[in-house]
Amino acid sequence: MENDKRIRIITGHYGSGKTEFAVNYTLTLAEKGYNTAIVDLDIVNPYFRSREMEPMFEEKGVRVISSSIKGLAGDLPALSPEIYTILEDKSYEAVIDVGGDKAGATALGRFYNRIDKDECDMFFVLNANRHLTGDKQNAIRYLKSIEQGSRQKVTALINNTHLCGETKIEDIMKGQDLCLQVSQELGLPIKYTVVHKGLADYLPNNICGEIFPIDIFMKKPWEME
Amino acid sequence: MAKELWKGNEAIAEAAIKAGCKYFFGYPITPQNEIPEYMALKLPQEGGCFLQAESEVAAINMVYGAAGAGARVMTSSSSPGISLKQEGISYIAGAELPCVIVNIVRGGPGLGSIQPAQSDYFQATKGGGHGDYRMIVLAPASVQEAVDLVQEAFDIADQYRNPVMVMGDGMIGQMMEPVEFVEIPKRQLPEKDWATTGLRGRKEHNVINSLYIEASQCDKHNEDLFAKYAKMEETEIRCEEYNLEGAEIVFAAYGTVARIVKNAIKSLEKEGIKAGLIRPITLWPFPKANFLKAADMPNVKAFLSVEMSMGQMVEDVELSVKGKKPVYFYGKAGGAIPTPKAIVEEAKKILGGAK
Known part of the structure; x- marks a missing residue:
């Protein structure tokens, strides 16, 4: 991940698991000792957003930037001007978690002339088990709509094909097939293959990109103590 | 598929x-x-x-x-x-x-x-x-x-x-x-x-x-x-009965709260307390008979309705149980969600009092 650019924009269909990936990625950056920030730009989902992890992030020294209306579990598109901090202060290694559809990506689009392309990667998280991104044609259509909304180009694909707690190796390989098709068509590299830590040892050798083992942080209330 | x-x-x-x-x-x-x-x-x-x-x-x-x-x-x-x-x-x-x-x-x-x-x-x-x-x-x-x-x-x-x-x-x-x-x-x-x-x-x-x-x-x-x-x-009445056999306390919960309650039941089990659940799937018609039957089980000491409200379904539980066993309520409202831990505490409090 040291080879990734300073600002990592994480996009994908809602349900692709992009927030889970963004949360894990951010924590890994923080654990490596970088001055880390996460921006929650998700104005689409009212629940299960990365800002819910704020107390944990703060404990790890991660700066969380979300709504300008603090402490509100709302669905207001109130973006914080603090976002400019990470765009301008180059001491930050930053992750931007973007809402999971074109409307959500539009929130990022408003910053397009303030984002230095050379400093920025935009990852498209792909889950082949999501019905709207389940095949090449639909996945590309979705990717393009997010590019349109965000006015940014995707720079790499991330295979995060899962089925919540029921994920099997076959799911990940199905996702890899799909990523390869999209990769070929669009000329985009597959940067990471995301896998739950419990499954990482069972992956075959022919995995595309780096293997990115994750923990599950975005838990449902009955998955907690 | x-x-x-x-x-x-x-x-x-x-x-x-x-x-x-x-x-x-x-x-x-x-x-x-x-x-x-x-x-x-x-x-x-x-x-x-x-x-x-x-x-x-x-x-x-x-x-x-x-x-x-x-x-x-x-x-x-x-x-x-x-x-x-x-x-x-x-x-x-x-x-x-x-x-x-x-x-x-x-x-x-x-x-x-x-x-x-x-x-x-x-x-x-x-x-x-x-x-x-x-x-x-x-x-x-x-x-x-x-x-x-x-x-x-x-x-x-x-x-x-x-x-x-x-x-x-x-x-x-x-x-x-x-x-x-x-x-x-x-x-x-x-x-x-x-x-x-x-x-x-x-x-x-x-x-x-x-x-x-x-x-x-x-x-x-x-x-x-x-x-x-x-x-x-x-x-058309439908409901799920879970772990009722030998249960000292029977929870009433529906929807996602029932899943949180199941988690609490597992925690209680680890502490040696047997608990069960009746989960209405039809809220109307209400599975009155299932509750009445549970109320007649000698092992059942009390009912506890857990809801994301200030206590609504609990009234139907009370009507169904017909006063045969005490019915208690625990809930969170306004968008807050009951935690398994709080449910476990509540159940223990009730059983402690009943002994």
């Missing part, structure tokens, strides 16, 4: 389309927006019609019209929007029309919050609109169950010529879970020979109406409705 990952709201919409729903009238409100959004995308492709009405009041009356013409029709909303629809629901029940109404419940009262809640239980089961009427209320606990129940809801509505509500808390709408769309068992459904589809050679017009100006006629209408409701109570 292999399992896919679906967001609850999208899955509910897709299930409705699979069940032959051709018309959707609604108005946006969080946390159910993905339902109309999905319908707007997909219904035109299926030869159906999606219409965003000017208000919830308009939407429910469009449902009334489409249902009267014999179409499979649905509307969805969340708590404040469902309140606005109550007049229409009463008319639909009065005119005996089949339709499906989805309520993805959020915190209240008033505008409340957009987080999950179960505080519309009274409104759904005790007649939110005016007059004596009943409506089957289905309460899924997972996205898969939501998908299955939504499909069946259309059949139940057609079978009884009655509105059916599918009620899920905000989490049911917003969470992602693996789903498989499987065909539900077919019901023998009556012809819609009452629908206003034109005379087609018949002499008499079909009339959709809930007005019976003569008291004796309106009384008869109510008697007929209640004969129908009695049949629903006889055949």
Whole structure:
């Protein structure tokens, strides 16, 4: 991940698991000792957003930037001007978690002339088990709509094909097939293959990109103590 | 078909389309927006019609019209929007029309919050609109169950010529879970020979109406409705019983709260306390007999209703248990969610007191 650019924009269909990936990625950056920030730009989902992890992030020294209306579990598109901090202060290694559809990506689009392309990667998280991104044609259509909304180009694909707690190796390989098709068509590299830590040892050798083992942080209330 | 990952709201919409729903009238409100959004995308492709009405009041009356013409029709909303629809629901029940109404419940009262809640239980089961009427209320606990129940809801509505509500808390709408769309068992459904589809050679017009100006006629209408409701109570009650054998305490919980309670039951088990759960799947008709039977079990010392409300279903539990065992309540409201830990503490407090 040291080879990734300073600002990592994480996009994908809602349900692709992009927030889970963004949360894990951010924590890994923080654990490596970088001055880390996460921006929650998700104005689409009212629940299960990365800002819910704020107390944990703060404990790890991660700066969380979300709504300008603090402490509100709302669905207001109130973006914080603090976002400019990470765009301008180059001491930050930053992750931007973007809402999971074109409307959500539009929130990022408003910053397009303030984002230095050379400093920025935009990852498209792909889950082949999501019905709207389940095949090449639909996945590309979705990717393009997010590019349109965000006015940014995707720079790499991330295979995060899962089925919540029921994920099997076959799911990940199905996702890899799909990523390869999209990769070929669009000329985009597959940067990471995301896998739950419990499954990482069972992956075959022919995995595309780096293997990115994750923990599950975005838990449902009955998955907690 | 292999399992896919679906967001609850999208899955509910897709299930409705699979069940032959051709018309959707609604108005946006969080946390159910993905339902109309999905319908707007997909219904035109299926030869159906999606219409965003000017208000919830308009939407429910469009449902009334489409249902009267014999179409499979649905509307969805969340708590404040469902309140606005109550007049229409009463008319639909009065005119005996089949339709499906989805309520993805959020915190209240008033505008409340957009987080999950179960505080519309009274409104759904005790007649939110005016007059004596009943409506089957289905309460899924997972996205898969939501998908299955939504499909069946259309059949139940057609079978009884009655509105059916599918009620899920905000989490049911917003969470992602693996789903498989499987065909539900077919019901023998009556012809819609009452629908206003034109005379087609018949002499008499079909009339959709809930007005019976003569008291004796309106009384008869109510008697007929209640004969129908009695049949629903006889055949449509559904619930899940979990771990009742040897249980010292029996929880009552529905929807996603039942899953949190199951987690609490496992924790209690580790501490040597046996606990069980009765999870109503139909909130109306309420599984009274299951509770009464549990109340008669000598091992059961108490009942504890856990809800995301200030205590609504607990009243039906009390009525069902008929005073045979004490009934307690624990809940969180306004969008807050009970934790397994708090439920465990509550159960221990009750059992400690009972000993």
